[in-house]
Amino acid sequence: MFRFIRPRTLFSMSRLPLKMEARQQRGQISNVQRVHFTKRRFRVKTVATTVITVYVCWQIYSRVVLEPFDRALTEATKDIPEEDEEEIHKPMFIPFPGTTKELKPKAYRGSDPEWQEFIKFSKDQKLAQKVREDLANYVKQVALRHPVLAIRCGKQMNLRRYWLDVDFPQHAPPEFERSGIEIGDDYITWGKQPVDSLTVFRLRQALWPVALIKSFWSFTQVIVVDEAKRIAGMLGIRSSSPPPSLEQMMARHQQLMKGPQIPSKDGPPTLAQPNGDATKAITAATTPEKSTVTGKKENETEISAAAMAFHGHFFRAILAFKAKMAQTWRPAPNYPPRGSILVSGLVELDSPKAWLVFDVKAAWDPKTRSYDARSMHLKLRRMQLKKQGPVGGA
Secondary structure, three states: OHHHHOOOOOOOOOOOOHHHHHHHHHOOOOOOOOOOOOOOOOOHHHHHHHHHHHHHHHHHHHHHHHHHHHHHHHHHOOOOOHHHHHHHOOOEEEEOOOOOEEOOOOEOOOOOHHHHHHHHHHHOHHHHHHHHHHHHHHHHHHHHHOHHHHHHHOOOOEEEEEEEEEEOOOEOOOOEEEEEEEEOOOOEEEEEEEEOHHHHHHHHHHHOOHHHHHHHHHHHHHHHHHHHHHHHHHHOOOOOOOOOOHHHHHHHHHHHHHOOEEOOOOOOOEEOOOOOHHHHHHHHHOOHHHHHHHHHHHHHHHHHHHHHHHHHHOHHHHHHHHHHHHHHOOOOOOOOOOOOEEEEEEEEEEOOOEEEEEEEEEEEEOOOOEEOHHHOEEEEEEEEEOOOOOOOOO
């Protein structure tokens, strides 16, 4: 009788329950009907009913909710001036990520106002010379404010000479645009909007922080190498002394905070104590209240010792992180304004200890009669010391 309650194997292809399968094996089920499920047919009546229902609900919602709200908004904004009203009615734009696109730069035409400004500038030689002098003086002011250059070269810097060329670009700088949803007073549509190049480059720098990743990788490499050396020294694989661990550095710092010790014949070394009346005066001045204060100070000392030991343990790694960050990090670039005149070349400064040569690229905007500081590039090309000695000594 056990053949009727045998379990179903993993390789059984039947979809019947266990009881019905057992009955089928005994021959008690002679007719098994299979069911096939089909999708519901598309009916015009159902679609028409849905459309009518949505239309009626929208009409009710617009008359009950939207129309009173529109009337209240109109009454509240009827006393606002036209200029402010234009700002209020400005459509809201929601940009979509990944839709930013760089447009092809357009060439200037002879009838463009930017090209006409180029012609005026080329005829005014005094203005061109003034533009060069302003850029050279700007480089001088930047060098004076730099703390490292002020220490190494001195705080008194004079403009020695400069080589600056003026170029008129044939094309306008590239522009960017991004796509998104534009929401107005009575419409919602998919549109495009221009975007500033500085915003684009800053966003790319935030989404892809290459400098931060490289600096963190340098930090991790130094930590792994130091820990590998320490473990190898503990196992006796490496003969040289491994870098001290965090516990050893804390113990060493606490030992230094306690002061010098005097070896004792009968026991462990003890701290050196003053002799004579000074010892009596110190003992007499000690009270229970002061011992509480001393306990708090010891607590704070232990915390500061732990913090200093922790910083010392990661000192080389932090130093590698900062060095790599200073080497790889650059501010977000930016394109100059449309119609700018490019000025580039070398500027040489004379300081008490060295001569400095800078590479500079800047864009002078004829509209504002000034340089665009966001798109300016300044780099120290060469520093020649006036007094130089051998590195290895005499």
